[in-house]
Amino acid sequence: MIDLRSDTVTRPTDGMRKAMAEAEVGDDVYAEDPTTRELEERTAELFGHEAGLFVPSGTMGNQIGMRLVAEPGQEVLCDADAHVVTYEMGAAAAIFGLSTRTVVSDRGLLDADALIAQVRPQGDSYLTGTAAIAVENTHNRGFGRVQPLGELQKLWDWSRGAGVAVHLDGARIWNAHVASGVDLATYGRLADTASVCFSKGLGTPVGSVLLGSAQRMATARLWRKRLGGGMRQVGVLAAACLYALDHHLPRLGEDHENAQHLAERLGVDPASVETNMVVLDDVEAPVLAEAAKAQGVLVSQVSPSRVRLVTHLDVDRTGIDRAADVLTELLDR
Numbered sequence: 001m002i003d004l005r006s007d008t009v010t011r012p013t014d015g016m017r018k019a020m021a022e023a024e025v026g027d028d029v030y031a032e033d034p035t036t037r038e039l040e041e042r043t044a045e046l047f048g049h050e051a052g053l054f055v056p057s058g059t060m061g062n063q064i065g066m067r068l069v070a071e072p073g074q075e076v077l078c079d080a081d082a083h084v085v086t087y088e089m090g091a092a093a094a095i096f097g098l099s100t101r102t103v104v105s106d107r108g109l110l111d112a113d114a115l116i117a118q119v120r121p122q123g124d125s126y127l128t129g130t131a132a133i134a135v136e137n138t139h140n141r142g143f144g145r146v147q148p149l150g151e152l153q154k155l156w157d158w159s160r161g162a163g164v165a166v167h168l169d170g171a172r173i174w175n176a177h178v179a180s181g182v183d184l185a186t187y188g189r190l191a192d193t194a195s196v197c198f199s200k201g202l203g204t205p206v207g208s209v210l211l212g213s214a215q216r217m218a219t220a221r222l223w224r225k226r227l228g229g230g231m232r233q234v235g236v237l238a239a240a241c242l243y244a245l246d247h248h249l250p251r252l253g254e255d256h257e258n259a260q261h262l263a264e265r266l267g268v269d270p271a272s273v274e275t276n277m278v279v280l281d282d283v284e285a286p287v288l289a290e291a292a293k294a295q296g297v298l299v300s301q302v303s304p305s306r307v308r309l310v311t312h313l314d315v316d317r318t319g320i321d322r323a324a325d326v327l328t329e330l331l332d333r
């Protein structure tokens, strides 16, 4: 099977499994797991933050991250297609008592002015105060769109004077970094809290790191435990993440090249492909997906007329070409 549904489907490589097997471990609830501490420190340094906290999922990273910068009854503002309000099971409301408000965007493209225009003051006795704005880079429902640095900077510069925090959902920030050439630390500097995932393009079985100030990460540690996310000899998983930084981050550009190649072969405008996702529009998604599956190619149906293909480290150029053969034949039919 050539599985192009998502970059989450990768399996740990032999090298990664070896690193996991050999990891030095301790009880991380006592903060005694050296490999986890190394991962937290190294990731914090990469993004120019004071501290990091290893969490089981990007959802937990985002939700704790937002809770650190907003109090129950306050609101977090974000775009209407943001992962934090689309795919996280209403956690902000269900668990943390946060209100969310959304602004419709052009396929996830960050528009600082449009968000800023919707911000409501804190400390009012009538209005729901906006405590934070959440941004997503790359944008998942924007099909891997990279946010313009200028917009991120504009939002950040405005937020300092306004007393509004910025949370970055950086599940695929690695892809943004590779595609744009912008330093991870530059992206990191433009957020108060950030969640970055290792289980997408970097190919680990699990794991995200939440980033922020040392004080905020100390509070995040309490929330993680409260949510049942305190983990013990979790260095076996942190080792996979460290391995991914060394071995999988440097190769991430291959996924982008494969996506470009796939787009060209499928007649999709390569300019619409910024990172590792290709979208087929105006197709009969269920029919195409079913027929492709019968020929060993798995794709994701994102709507009845839209199919998404995601490149990742478990599909090489030969696999991409085979998938393109199958899909072009089906699209021609």
Ligand SMILES: *Cc1c(COP(=O)(O)O)cnc(C)c1O
Binding pocket: 056, 057, 058, 059, 060, 062, 083, 084, 136, 138, 139, 140, 169, 171, 172, 197, 199, 200, 208
């Ligand atoms: C995958 C993803 C997450 C986190 O998802 P988990 O499955 O909880 O790890 C968060 N934000 C974006 C944009 C994502 O694509």
